[in-house]
Amino acid sequence: MILRINRTEQEVASGPGALLVYVLRDELGMTGTKIGCAAGICGSCTVMIDGVATRSCITPLALAEGKEITTIEGLVAENANGTLTLHPVQQAFVDAQVPQCGWCMSGQIMTAVAFLQQNPAPTEDDVVEAMANNYCRCGCYYRIKQAVVAAADAMAVAPMSQEVSA
Numbered sequence: 001m002i003l004r005i006n007r008t009e010q011e012v013a014s015g016p017g018a019l020l021v022y023v024l025r026d027e028l029g030m031t032g033t034k035i036g037c038a039a040g041i042c043g044s045c046t047v048m049i050d051g052v053a054t055r056s057c058i059t060p061l062a063l064a065e066g067k068e069i070t071t072i073e074g075l076v077a078e079n080a081n082g083t084l085t086l087h088p089v090q091q092a093f094v095d096a097q098v099p100q101c102g103w104c105m106s107g108q109i110m111t112a113v114a115f116l117q118q119n120p121a122p123t124e125d126d127v128v129e130a131m132a133n134n135y136c137r138c139g140c141y142y143r144i145k146q147a148v149v150a151a152a153d154a155m156a157v158a159p160m161s162q163e164v165s166a
């Protein structure tokens with residue numbers, strides 16, 4: 001079947017019942033998306049499907065076919081010179097030195113990107129609520145909140161030229 005991932009069509013051998021996270025990681029080698037609980041609880045495997053934060057460990061391909069899948073690899077922008085630029089949320093996580101082990105981080109970032117597309121001017125409480133279901137076993141919650149707030153501020157000053165969802 002054909003999937004549309006990070007603005008590119010990809011043919012995959014897996015069938016409609018295969019779970020998206022394993023297709024991304026094992027068939028396509030896109031290991032930026034991580035597996036934590038593999039049960040839809042922790043959020044480590046979060047990608048966006050048509051702009052909605054989605055847990056890829058419980059999402060069969062049948063639910064992703066025909067939609068725009070965005071993974072952590074798809075957040076980086078490349079200009080005409082081949083220069084790569086991190087998404088403002090990625091940059092904010094770097095600047096705030098958020099990660100410890102890093103395992104939860106792509107899921108945290110994908111959740112934050114989807115959230116900020118829906119709520120570009122959140123309060124700190126909004127951020128805490130939006131990120132509450134993404135677990136971090138290293139306990140980086142304070143810096144995650146700081147980074148998401150900083151990303152919202154940065155994007156208000158210099159909004160992305162286009163949303164990362166299609």
Ligand code: FES
Pocket residue numbers: 034035036037038039040041042043044045046055056057058
């Ligand atoms: S690995 Fe998917 S929610 Fe935990």
Ligand code: FES
Pocket residue numbers: 098099100101102103104105135136137138139140
């Ligand atoms: S940084 Fe280790 S689980 Fe979040």
